[in-house]
Amino acid sequence: MSSNASIRLLIVDDHPLFRQGVRWALAGEEDVTIVGEAASGEMAMEWLESAGSTYEPNVMLVDLNLPGMNGLELTRQVRRQYPAIGVVMLSMHESDEQAFNALRAGAAAYRSKDVKPQALMEILWRVARGEYVINDVVLEEPRVASRVLSQFRMLPEATPTNPDATDVPIFTPLSDREIEVLERIASGGSNKEIADSLKISTQTVKNHISSILRKLSLNDRTQAVLFALRRGWIETPSEIRQQSSEEQEE
Known part of the structure; x- marks a missing residue:
């Protein structure tokens, strides 16, 4: 190789x-x-x-x-x-x-x-x-996949005191709700669709996404989905639709 x-x-x-x-x-x-x-x-x-x-x-x-x-x-x-x-x-x-x-x-x-x-x-x-x-x-x-996912969901949230720090933990746990939001993003859901399925407001969805990106030190939702997939935090269909229009939302 x-x-x-x-x-x-x-x-x-x-x-x-x-x-x-x-x-x-x-x-x-x-x-x-x-x-x-x-x-x-x-x-x-x-x-x-x-x-x-x-x-x-x-x-x-x-x-x-x-x-x-x-x-x-x-x-x-x-x-x-x-x-x-x-x-x-x-x-x-x-x-x-x-x-x-x-x-x-x-x-x-x-x-x-x-x-x-x-x-x-x-x-x-x-x-x-x-x-x-x-x-x-x-x-x-x-x-193993099931156990790792469930164990991470039970971990307490760990938000870095300095979002720009270089020593942010590699495996930063997310809350149950943030995992649910990521799973729906990975499945192709828009902010409105995610809000409707979770019975929360669109603004709350945006707040969760901002929190996820801050915790993982990433720039967009697609990166967050790939990050979570590689670590077994979420399970999704085999094809993930790109959410370019959603990434542009404020």
């Missing part, structure tokens, strides 16, 4: 044989550099602190079940201190609980360790480009 970017990978796993296996699997891949290894979360953070900008990875491959600081806590710390690094989390077995926890921690991808080398490369390239691929697992297992 080709890409305009390059992968600078840090492998974090307590099994030397697994780390060597990753090196072997990625050997010869174009524009992929394994910049380092760490056997624990603590060692990974020390490595990042001493690496400097020259060797800083843009992708980390992290074992969920690390000794001491586990993969989830490591991911949280990396996302706080090194937001440009995408974390690919691996576990022995895929499960809805682990997928949800990885997503909550800020991981950009979640897979089991039996992932094939070609599939792993696809994931690494996508994460290096700033994409999120947890939902590929979610969409393969409807139970």
Whole structure:
């Protein structure tokens, strides 16, 4: 697979044989550099602190079940201190609980360790480009998709104190009503149609849309729908009609 970017990978796993296996699997891949290894979360953070900008990875491959600081806590710390690094989390077995926890921690991808080398490369390239691929697992297992969606709907609202801040959480939860509005936008509803179906005013719909865009730091409703779809927050028909005329409404 080709890409305009390059992968600078840090492998974090307590099994030397697994780390060597990753090196072997990625050997010869174009524009992929394994910049380092760490056997624990603590060692990974020390490595990042001493690496400097020259060797800083843009992708980390992290074992969920690390000794001491586990993969989830490591991911949280990396996302706080090194937001440009995408974390690919691996576990022995895929499960809805682990997928949800990885997503909550800020991981950009979640897979089991039996992932094939070609599939792993696809994931690494996508994460290096700033994409999120947890939902590929979610969409393969409807139970997981349903649970992730319901769990996010139960989360409290988290509006950034500074809408222009660069450290806005990747997975910002929306309220139940905002999710409903997004679902209807994705299905092609106009502001008036959404208002009628939810029995609220058109102005209230506009207020919800403004709130959604502010929380997600996005510019228009189409971007918000795509953002929510990629993260499994909403379910829509296979075809989504463009709402260009609605985007121009004040």
